[in-house]
Amino acid sequence: MDPFHPEVVAFCCRHCAYAAADLAGGKRQPYPAAIKIVELPCTGRIDVVNILHAFEDGADGVLIAGCLNGSCHYIKGNLYARQRLDYVHGLLGEIGLEAERARMINISAAMGVQFAELAGEHVETVRALGPSPLRRKIKQGEAA
Amino acid sequence: MIVAEKKPLDAIARMLDGCGRVLAVGCGTCVTVCFSGGGKEVATLAASLRMKRRMEEGKPLEVTEAMVQRQCEWEYLEPLAEQIKEYDAVLSLGCGVGVQTLAERFPATRILPALDTLFMGLPSAQGVWEERCQGCGACVLDKTGGICPVSRCAKQLFNGPCGGSQNGRCEVDAALPCAWHMIWERAEALGMTESLMAIEAPKDWATSRDGGPRRMVRDDLRLPAEQGQEGGE
Amino acid sequence: MSQGNAAAEPAEAARKSGGNLERALRQGHFAVTAELGPPRGWDAAFVRKKAQILKGWVDAANVTDNQAAVVHMSSIATGLLMIEEGLEPIIQMTCRDRNRLAMQSDLLGAAAHGVHNLLCLSGDHQSKGDHPGAKNVHDIDSIQLVAMVRAMRDENHYQNGRDIPGGGPRLFIGAAANPFADPAGMRPYRLRKKAQAGADFIQTQLVYDVPRFREFMKKVVDLGAHERVAILAGVGPLKSPGMARHLRLNVPGMAVPESLDARLEAAVKGIAGDDKTARSTAWREEGKRICVELIQEIREIEGVAGVHIMAIEWEEAVPEIVKAAGLRSGTQG
Numbered sequence: 001m002d003p004f005h006p007e008v009v010a011f012c013c014r015h016c017a018y019a020a021a022d023l024a025g026g027k028r029q030p031y032p033a034a035i036k037i038v039e040l041p042c043t044g045r046i047d048v049v050n051i052l053h054a055f056e057d058g059a060d061g062v063l064i065a066g067c068l069n070g071s072c073h074y075i076k077g078n079l080y081a082r083q084r085l086d087y088v089h090g091l092l093g094e095i096g097l098e099a100e101r102a103r104m105i106n107i108s109a110a111m112g113v114q115f116a117e118l119a120g121e122h123v124e125t126v127r128a129l130g131p132s133p134l135r136r137k138i139k140q141g142e143a144a
Numbered sequence: 145m146i147v148a149e150k151k152p153l154d155a156i157a158r159m160l161d162g163c164g165r166v167l168a169v170g171c172g173t174c175v176t177v178c179f180s181g182g183g184k185e186v187a188t189l190a191a192s193l194r195m196k197r198r199m200e201e202g203k204p205l206e207v208t209e210a211m212v213q214r215q216c217e218w219e220y221l222e223p224l225a226e227q228i229k230e231y232d233a234v235l236s237l238g239c240g241v242g243v244q245t246l247a248e249r250f251p252a253t254r255i256l257p258a259l260d261t262l263f264m265g266l267p268s269a270q271g272v273w274e275e276r277c278q279g280c281g282a283c284v285l286d287k288t289g290g291i292c293p294v295s296r297c298a299k300q301l302f303n304g305p306c307g308g309s310q311n312g313r314c315e316v317d318a319a320l321p322c323a324w325h326m327i328w329e330r331a332e333a334l335g336m337t338e339s340l341m342a343i344e345a346p347k348d349w350a351t352s353r354d355g356g357p358r359r360m361v362r363d364d365l366r367l368p369a370e371q372g373q374e375g376g377e
Numbered sequence: 378m379s380q381g382n383a384a385a386e387p388a389e390a391a392r393k394s395g396g397n398l399e400r401a402l403r404q405g406h407f408a409v410t411a412e413l414g415p416p417r418g419w420d421a422a423f424v425r426k427k428a429q430i431l432k433g434w435v436d437a438a439n440v441t442d443n444q445a446a447v448v449h450m451s452s453i454a455t456g457l458l459m460i461e462e463g464l465e466p467i468i469q470m471t472c473r474d475r476n477r478l479a480m481q482s483d484l485l486g487a488a489a490h491g492v493h494n495l496l497c498l499s500g501d502h503q504s505k506g507d508h509p510g511a512k513n514v515h516d517i518d519s520i521q522l523v524a525m526v527r528a529m530r531d532e533n534h535y536q537n538g539r540d541i542p543g544g545g546p547r548l549f550i551g552a553a554a555n556p557f558a559d560p561a562g563m564r565p566y567r568l569r570k571k572a573q574a575g576a577d578f579i580q581t582q583l584v585y586d587v588p589r590f591r592e593f594m595k596k597v598v599d600l601g602a603h604e605r606v607a608i609l610a611g612v613g614p615l616k617s618p619g620m621a622r623h624l625r626l627n628v629p630g631m632a633v634p635e636s637l638d639a640r641l642e643a644a645v646k647g648i649a650g651d652d653k654t655a656r657s658t659a660w661r662e663e664g665k666r667i668c669v670e671l672i673q674e675i676r677e678i679e680g681v682a683g684v685h686i687m688a689i690e691w692e693e694a695v696p697e698i699v700k701a702a703g704l705r706s707g708t709q710g
């Protein structure tokens with residue numbers, strides 16, 4: 001059996017997490033290879049359906065990385081993202097996927113080390129949950 | 145507007161058991177502005193249903209997304225006429241009227257409701273909708289300061305508040321304002337409390353749903369041919 | 378029919394209904410009513426036992442109608458058992474469970490069986506009861522019910538205006554009032570509205586806050602409503618400080634001063650905390666004493682024509698309270 005290489009889509013805000021991820025790389029504190037970064041102008045740009053599509057296309061996990069509370073460049077974008085993630089957690093439950101596969105973190109542009117740590121933590125959570133059942137089923141579907 | 149919310153996903157999935165191709169149709173009017181049946185909600189539901197079907201290991205479910213401006217008028221459904229034949233079922237994200245309009249226009253296709261239609265109301269705060277009218281067919285808002293005792297008083301009282309009204313809240317649910325508290329305060333503000341002293345006679349519910357399904361006819365607007373068919377005169 | 382009895386009494390003593398309650402009020406007595414809660418099942422002995430406890434101590438006793446929106450034996454059926462035991466019932470009827478057809482037919486039936494009194498209520502909402510999925514009716518409201526029954530009795534017609542063959546049922550009509558609910562400004566007017574609709578008597582929500590009740594009654598008297606309708610103040614013995622708190626915090630439209638909790642607490646001073654029975658007895662004794670004092674204070678308020686004693690599932694307390702308050706000796710019916 002193939003060893004499990006989790007894939008986690010990380011929606012990163014340009015003003016904090018995206019820069020933090022860069023910084024982490026520069027400091028030789030690389031974040032895990034499992035993390036696939038999608039740059040956003042603000043986590044408030046995320047819509048429920050974006051997160052669902054990530055899972056539908058086979059992601060094992062989703063990470064939303066926005067600014068620290070109170071520091072959103074657009075005042076409340078990170079708070080909206082948090083509320084939408086809560087809603088997505090409900091939907092994932094209805095679909096039959098573990099809600100823990102989707103997580104939000106709040107960091108600043110200067111927190112490269114923390115970004116790498118928290119991202120690594122989430123990758124481990126996802127690794128423990130195993131491959132997304134949807135991914136398995138995509139493969140089966142392809143094979144069939 | 146008409147306010148509706150998504151049914152539990154499992155309930156929708158069970159309606160679609162056995163279906164392979166489904167057309168999910170949203171509506172661009174009321175349910176778009178209450179965030180239950182607009183384009184985004186159609187996409188969200190379509191993705192959710194596809195994933196759920198994959199999890200349940202059935203045959204794959206193909207969900208095509210579509211929008212119409214208004215599901216509650218046959219004319220607006222015409223653009224669906226050709227493609228609809230290719231689907232095992234149509235999942236309507238319209239209100240109950242939209243679902244039925246689709247079913248009437250396309251009698252050969254199974255039309256299924258994805259939403260629970262709740263009430264006629266308004267958004268009272270962002271993300272919050274409240275009921276305002278039950279369509280009783282004989283509006284009394286002139287007598288009650290513009291606050292509806294039929295839809296907003298839990299006991300549909302016409303002569304003042306019940307004994308459970310406290311601090312402006314309804315005894316049924318502290319999240320709800322007491323309609324009669326509001327009616328009284330409004331009357332005080334308008335200097336019209338005297339109008340609430342008269343005893344309001346029992347309502348004639350015949351104009352409401354109690355009189356059976358309702359219908360409105362405006363002869364001046366009808367096509368002459370239809371008039372002839374119907375009345376025979 | 379009770380025509381034989383009615384003929385034996387003074388002509389004006391019981392004009393509307395022929396019942397005890399009307400007679401007592403008409404003769405200027407300070408009226409006393411109590412409450413009998415029907416069983417959750419169909420145990421007639423349960424009703425008879427409670428009726429025997431109250432009989433002779435009150436002018437009439439209310440029979441609740443699916444109280445708290447929980448299914449109980451029907452109020453009219455329970456009332457018939459009470460009549461058999463010699464206790465006059467006041468049938469409660471809520472607008473929650475019946476439309477105007479059912480109300481009128483039930484009242485015709487109740488009258489045929491010798492029921493003399495009716496209390497008209499909106500009814501607790503079914504969402505608070507044991508069938509929260511039930512559809513409620515609310516075809517007419519409690520004031521419209523009062524007016525409908527008055528027209529049945531005095532004008533011999535149904536709600537639709539058509540004649541009732543043989544005349545309308547002879548019922549003494551009651552309604553409820555809550556002096557402590559909001560909007561406070563409308564409450565005295567609402568009571569007057571009930572009087573204008575044709576209520577013969579009013580029973581109020583439990584009164585624990587006498588100063589507030591006095592204020593309310595002053596407005597009622599200023600409106601002259603007390604001259605059209607007999608007002609019976611609701612009273613009831615507290616069983617414990619917990620009950621006082623519960624009424625204050627959880628029952629909408631209830632005013633219970635905190636000083637009463639303190640009085641109940643003081644009553645168990647010196648009793649060991651684990652002696653539950655002794656504490657409960659001490660609380661109940663104090664609860665009855667408070668109730669008697671309340672009655673004595675309330676009696677002096679202008680416009681009060683009687684008291685309605687609500688001792689829920691504690692009917693035994695009623696005779697003791699009535700006796701201690703000097704309202705009845707218990708020898709006559």
Ligand code: SF4
Nearest residue numbers: 277278280283284292
């Ligand atoms: S009175 Fe009737 S028509 Fe008017 S708002 Fe209320 S329910 Fe609607």
Ligand code: SF4
Nearest residue numbers: 297306314315322323
């Ligand atoms: S509390 Fe107010 S809104 Fe609620 S049932 Fe009573 S009168 Fe109606």
